[in-house]
Amino acid sequence: xxxxxxxxxxxxxxxxxxxxxxxxxxxxxxxxxxxxxxxxxxxxxxxxxxxxxxxxxxxxxxxxxxxxxxxxxxxxxxxxxxxxxxxxxxxxxxxxxxxxxxxxxxxxxxxxxxxxxxxxxxxxxxxxxxxxxxxxxxxxxxxxxxxxxxxxxxxxxxxxxxxxxxxxxxxxxxxxxxxxxxxxxxxxxxxxxxxxxxxxxxxxxxxxxxxxxxxxxxxxxxxxxxxxxxxxxxxxxxxxxx
Amino acid sequence: xxxxxxxxxxxxxxxxxxxxxxxxxxxxxxxxxxxxxxxxxxxxxxxxxxxxxxxxxxxxxxxxxxxxxxxxxxxxxxxxxxxxxxxxxxxxxxxxxxxxxxxxxxxxxxxxxxxxxxxxxxxxxxxxxxxxxxxxxxxxxxxxxxxxxxxxxxxxxxxxxxxxxxxxxxxxxxxxxxxxxxxxxxxxxxxxxxxxxxxxxxxxxxxxxxxxxxxxxxxxxxxxxxxxxxxxxxxxxxxxxxxxxxxxxxxxxxxxxxxxxxxxxxxxxxxxxxxxxxxxxxxxxxxxxxxxxxxxxxxxxxxxxxxxxxxxxxxxxxxxxxxxxxxxxxxxxxxxxxxxxxxxxxxxx
Amino acid sequence: xxxxxxxxxxxxxxxxxxxxxxxxxxxxxxxxxxxxxxxxxxxxxxxxxxxxxxxxxxxxxxxxxxxxxxxxxxxxxxxxxxxxxxxxxxxxxxxxxxxxxxxxxxxxxxxxxxxxxxxxxxxxxxxxxxxxxxxxxxxxxxxxxxxxxxxxxxxxxxxxxxxxxxxxxxxxxxxxxxxxxxxxxxxxxxxxxxxxxxxxxxxxxxxxxxxxxxxxxxxxxxxxxxxxxxxxxxxxxxxxxxxxxxxxxxxxxxxxxxxxxxxxxxxxxxxxxxxxxxxxxxxxxxx
Numbered sequence: 001x002x003x004x005x006x007x008x009x010x011x012x013x014x015x016x017x018x019x020x021x022x023x024x025x026x027x028x029x030x031x032x033x034x035x036x037x038x039x040x041x042x043x044x045x046x047x048x049x050x051x052x053x054x055x056x057x058x059x060x061x062x063x064x065x066x067x068x069x070x071x072x073x074x075x076x077x078x079x080x081x082x083x084x085x086x087x088x089x090x091x092x093x094x095x096x097x098x099x100x101x102x103x104x105x106x107x108x109x110x111x112x113x114x115x116x117x118x119x120x121x122x123x124x125x126x127x128x129x130x131x132x133x134x135x136x137x138x139x140x141x142x143x144x145x146x147x148x149x150x151x152x153x154x155x156x157x158x159x160x161x162x163x164x165x166x167x168x169x170x171x172x173x174x175x176x177x178x179x180x181x182x183x184x185x186x187x188x189x190x191x192x193x194x195x196x197x198x199x200x201x202x203x204x205x206x207x208x209x210x211x212x213x214x215x216x217x218x219x220x221x222x223x224x225x226x227x228x229x230x231x232x233x234x235x236x237x238x239x240x241x242x
Numbered sequence: 243x244x245x246x247x248x249x250x251x252x253x254x255x256x257x258x259x260x261x262x263x264x265x266x267x268x269x270x271x272x273x274x275x276x277x278x279x280x281x282x283x284x285x286x287x288x289x290x291x292x293x294x295x296x297x298x299x300x301x302x303x304x305x306x307x308x309x310x311x312x313x314x315x316x317x318x319x320x321x322x323x324x325x326x327x328x329x330x331x332x333x334x335x336x337x338x339x340x341x342x343x344x345x346x347x348x349x350x351x352x353x354x355x356x357x358x359x360x361x362x363x364x365x366x367x368x369x370x371x372x373x374x375x376x377x378x379x380x381x382x383x384x385x386x387x388x389x390x391x392x393x394x395x396x397x398x399x400x401x402x403x404x405x406x407x408x409x410x411x412x413x414x415x416x417x418x419x420x421x422x423x424x425x426x427x428x429x430x431x432x433x434x435x436x437x438x439x440x441x442x443x444x445x446x447x448x449x450x451x452x453x454x455x456x457x458x459x460x461x462x463x464x465x466x467x468x469x470x471x472x473x474x475x476x477x478x479x480x481x482x483x484x485x486x487x488x489x490x491x492x493x494x495x496x497x498x499x500x501x502x503x504x505x506x507x508x509x510x511x512x513x514x515x516x517x518x519x520x521x522x523x524x525x526x527x528x529x530x531x532x533x534x535x536x537x538x539x540x541x542x543x544x545x546x547x548x549x550x551x552x553x554x555x556x557x558x559x560x561x562x563x564x565x566x567x568x569x570x571x572x573x574x575x576x577x578x579x580x581x582x583x584x585x586x587x588x589x590x591x
Numbered sequence: 592x593x594x595x596x597x598x599x600x601x602x603x604x605x606x607x608x609x610x611x612x613x614x615x616x617x618x619x620x621x622x623x624x625x626x627x628x629x630x631x632x633x634x635x636x637x638x639x640x641x642x643x644x645x646x647x648x649x650x651x652x653x654x655x656x657x658x659x660x661x662x663x664x665x666x667x668x669x670x671x672x673x674x675x676x677x678x679x680x681x682x683x684x685x686x687x688x689x690x691x692x693x694x695x696x697x698x699x700x701x702x703x704x705x706x707x708x709x710x711x712x713x714x715x716x717x718x719x720x721x722x723x724x725x726x727x728x729x730x731x732x733x734x735x736x737x738x739x740x741x742x743x744x745x746x747x748x749x750x751x752x753x754x755x756x757x758x759x760x761x762x763x764x765x766x767x768x769x770x771x772x773x774x775x776x777x778x779x780x781x782x783x784x785x786x787x788x789x790x791x792x793x794x795x796x797x798x799x800x801x802x803x804x805x806x807x808x809x810x811x812x813x814x815x816x817x818x819x820x821x822x823x824x825x826x827x828x829x830x831x832x833x834x835x836x837x838x839x840x841x842x843x844x845x846x847x848x849x850x851x852x853x854x855x856x857x858x859x860x861x862x863x864x865x866x867x868x869x870x871x872x873x874x875x876x877x878x
Contacts, residue, residue, distance in 0.1 A: 071450070076456040080455075089447035103441065369691075370626070378857050496811075542807075544699075548695065549694075553696065556692055557677040
């Protein structure tokens with residue numbers, strides 16, 4: 001197992017956003033994390049990424065206990081992440097953005113530039129390298145953010161609602177890109193998502209959160225037929241009706 | 243990074259536009275030729291003041307410009323450098339070159355210790371914090387007998403040219419500050435092209451994103467803050483021997499902190515030559531206002547004008563002159579048929 | 592024992608004035624996430640408004656309080672309309688040095704117009720008078736300032752909690768976007784926030800004229816004390832402003848008594864650092 005989260009708990013005042021959640025991602029696996037709004041997906045995500053400190057539980061990555069590690073340490077350990085609202089560093093060009101990612105592994109700016117360009121080529125963004133993200137459409141910014149994350153040389157890539165704001169065609173393109181990266185780089189992935197058409201085809205395994213707890217786990221087919229999952233999303237009426 | 247590599251990076255300006263490179267070359271020429279061409283004593287003092295403030299603006303740029311952390315307390319480092327040279331000289335007859343490392347070391351140490359705390363603060367909290375720190379230091383220097391308090395320190399007179407105590411001829415002083423200024427500019431140039439420079443810019447754009455990419459935000463900020471202190475302290479050391487008299491009001495006061503920040507902001511924070519342009523605008527302005535309002539004029543009017551400039555900049559062009567040039571270039575590019583996306587911002591990378 | 596009581600009361604009295612100052616600043620912050628660097632200058636100009644009323648209209652600083660309130664209100668409105676409104680459109684860096692520029696403008700403008708000389712009021716209902724109550728001798732001016740501050744604090748609190756306008760202000764502070772959807776004119780709320788901030792700071796200043804000296808440079812010190820108070824109470828928290836104000840007042844007098852009057856400010860700044868580093872949301876804040 002590449003990433004194991006056991007009993008992760010996070011409270012905000014009186015609200016328990018994550019209640020003893022378990023999650024696991026194996027080497028080379030693509031795992032989806034779904035659940036209705038407010039289920040605690042992003043909170044869990046941020047706990048894994050080191051942006052938030054969990055109140056309870058353990059997170060083990062590649063054999064190391066990273067439970068209380070800060071974000072930058074988690075990143076250098078090999079976990080890369082994207083953000084729900086794209087954080088394209090608008091004052092830097094696309095190339096410079098990706099270079100920042102490359103600097104996680106190299107010290108020399110020229111080497112960083114070379115690696116950045118290589119990744120941009122892999123992702124298909126080489127011809128916009130000199131432009132500023134603000135001038136580019138959302139889907140390209142997301143691709144840039146992906147490239148930037150990849151430049152850090154991660155073992156695990158975590159995507160936070162990558163499909164948000166994309167048209168069906170753009171989503172299809174992005175999914176194809178992710179599949180290609182998964183294939184060519186053997187990268188493990190954890191994908192939080194709302195959009196079922198995006199995440200279900202991509203994932204080998206799905207974890208479902210609702211109300212801060214994990215309520216189901218399994219293959220996409222198993223999970224979509226699970227009554228408790230249907231109930232969480234659509235309410236009791238639908239679940240009973242099946 | 244080998245020394246050779248560092249030097250090579252410091253002298254690389256190839257990513258700047260041709261206009262910028264020509265400008266810098268002309269500036270270098272002007273600085274070198276100046277004392278031979280201009281003999282007027284007053285003009286020479288203005289030139290020295292220009293170079294000193296440009297240098298202090300450069301120091302601000304490391305943390306404030308490229309780092310995006312507004313430092314409102316830069317004067318304290320100038321004070322440390324100045325007192326570091328002046329106190330031992332007056333107490334134990336130490337030469338300039340013994341006091342200089344003392345002042346610089348103190349500045350760096352203080353920045354390191356306080357920076358580890360202060361730089362965890364974001365945005366306005368950091369700004370308020372730097373203000374508070376600088377105010378406390380000024381108070382301490384004013385009330386402490388060790389530092390001679392508000393009376394200040396008069397440096398002992400040595401016949402120029404004295405290279406141990408750095409009492410030089412006017413021409414000598416000009417080249418001294420010119421050398422210090424060029425040194426700091428080269429340092430900034432190395433910095434902006436280095437990994438640390440990129441990291442700081444990433445931090446300036448988005449701290450959370452930067453951390454998610456493996457950047458130790460606090461460590462990077464502290465490094466930039468310490469570099470900034472060194473350069474400012476060097477400026478302070480020069481101030482002490484050039485003006486021959488220092489007191490908390492001249493080297494540690496809020497007014498100086500404001501001037502330092504303004505110099506960089508007016509020209510363009512986060513731009514290599516920003517502080518140069520800023521100094522070029524502010525020093526003549528300062529002189530002009532001083533002549534108009536000074537000597538029986540209205541106290542405080544000069545800062546009223548500066549305040550208006552700051553407010554106008556903040557409201558309409560936070561990027562200063564560099565921003566104005568950017569906007570102009572973009573307007574020009576649009577006129578010639580689109581391709582606005584290809585316009586590179588001023589100041590290179 | 593008497594000394595302790597003396598210090599305690601002194602601290603609380605001054606603390607109530609700080610609470611009023613913090614209230615204005617915390618309202619502005621709560622509504623639009625901006626720190627007003629010029630808050631102390633609003634106080635300073637309120638002091639001058641109060642003093643000038645005292646000197647030219649009616650020889651009692653208390654008469655200056657409403658004038659100072661109006662002045663502060665006008666200043667707040669002008670500052671928002673002419674400057675802050677534009678600043679909100681820019682990057683956060685612009686907001687910082689924009690209100691910083693405003694601070695400089697008001698500070699040095701006052702210096703230019705009024706000159707650097709200190710002024711103080713010498714006559715008035717409570718000026719230099721003693722109040723004897725329950726075996727204690729108190730400085731009447733400080734009591735008046737504290738009472739005035741407490742009264743104003745209560746008035747603003749009532750405004751916030753019991754009026755429709757206050758509800759709208761709170762809503763804007765809680766969630767700007769949602770407030771807009773509810774039909775609240777958030778721009779107007781910003782304006783009112785600044786008007787309130789300016790008015791309260793101005794009146795606090797006028798109340799201080801009863802015992803404090805008037806000078807163009809007092810603004811900075813009060814700004815810093817107010818920042819500390821707001822940070823301690825929690826940015827955006829009204830009850831926090833009250834509690835923290837009193838605490839800061841106490842800290843100030845205790846430091847002056849136990850350590851040294853010179854180090855009052857240093858200790859207050861230290862408190863600021865400790866709070867912002869170790870408990871950024873303050874005592875009662877939510878952020």
